[in-house]
Amino acid sequence: xxxxxxxxxxxxxxxxxxxxxxxxxxxxxxxxxxxxxxxxxxxxxxxxxxxxxxxxxxxxxxxxxxxxxxxxxxxxxxxxxxxxxxxxxxxxxxxxxxxxxxxxxxxxxxxxxxxxxxxxxxxxxxxxxxxxxxxxxxxxxxxxxxxxxxxxxxxxxxxxxxxxxxxxxxxxxxxxxxxxxxxxxxxxxxxxxxxxxxxxxxxxxxxxxxxxxxxxxxxxxxxxxxxxxxxxxxxxxxxxxxxxxxxxxxxxxxxxxxxxxxxxxxxxxxx
Ligand SMILES: [Zn+2]
Numbered sequence: 001x002x003x004x005x006x007x008x009x010x011x012x013x014x015x016x017x018x019x020x021x022x023x024x025x026x027x028x029x030x031x032x033x034x035x036x037x038x039x040x041x042x043x044x045x046x047x048x049x050x051x052x053x054x055x056x057x058x059x060x061x062x063x064x065x066x067x068x069x070x071x072x073x074x075x076x077x078x079x080x081x082x083x084x085x086x087x088x089x090x091x092x093x094x095x096x097x098x099x100x101x102x103x104x105x106x107x108x109x110x111x112x113x114x115x116x117x118x119x120x121x122x123x124x125x126x127x128x129x130x131x132x133x134x135x136x137x138x139x140x141x142x143x144x145x146x147x148x149x150x151x152x153x154x155x156x157x158x159x160x161x162x163x164x165x166x167x168x169x170x171x172x173x174x175x176x177x178x179x180x181x182x183x184x185x186x187x188x189x190x191x192x193x194x195x196x197x198x199x200x201x202x203x204x205x206x207x208x209x210x211x212x213x214x215x216x217x218x219x220x221x222x223x224x225x226x227x228x229x230x231x232x233x234x235x236x237x238x239x240x241x242x243x244x245x246x247x248x249x250x251x252x253x254x255x256x257x258x259x260x261x262x263x264x265x266x267x268x269x270x271x
Pocket of ligand 1: 020022084088124125126
């Protein structure tokens with residue numbers, strides 16, 4: 001990005017493996033499972049420690065309030081905590097500005113109190129972000145809610161930028177998708193497709209950009225079927241979770257470790 005980066009790091013390419021920390025939601029907002037996410041979070045901390053990489057965790061502040069100790073532990077080992085809003089069922093894109101500001105400020109304040117760090121990053125629950133102006137006014141310096149792809153019923157961002165840009169004085173750090181086809185390769189795509197698919201997507205991203213930004217959820221790193229769910233989600237939603245994903249992500253990270261620097265979004269942006 002900047003000339004100074006070339007001096008500081010041996011790597012010209014950068015990988016941001018980001019984690020959206022929220023309760024596992026099975027069927028409705030009344031059916032949330034916190035323990036699966038908590039256990040998965042522990043597995044992830046161990047994995048990243050083992051591989052000696054740093055990551056950004058976007059945390060729903062309601063979850064942080066429930067488990068402040070593990071959130072502090074994440075910070076203490078050098079990862080970044082950012083905000084994933086107050087509750088995961090919130091849709092900031094359709095919320096009244098005054099309401100959105102109230103919840104965004106509350107989430108930031110809660111996380112700052114727990115971590116004793118300045119919280120500067122945001123990723124909207126369900127990627128339904130408020131206007132960038134609102135985020136800036138609440139004190140956020142970057143947003144990573146843009147998934148520049150087309151998923152019927154979810155995202156209609158096929159023509160949005162894949163590179164980082166600044167709007168309303170805030171950095172927009174898009175989630176990575178392969179160029180041209182805009183193929184996503186975060187979480188369920190990473191799990192459902194062969195590993196080769198994610199490698200091809202990663203390599204193609206690193207042709208025209210110097211970063212990859214993908215995301216997972218902690219509950220994907222446990223065997224969700226053992227968690228007493230009242231109703232199992234569709235098969236593709238939980239395929240290759242638990243040990244399978246831990247193993248797969250480890251192979252993926254090890255493959256790129258000699259080729260790229262794994263870091264937090266905050267450090268990548270040099271904020
Ligand atoms: Zn989320």
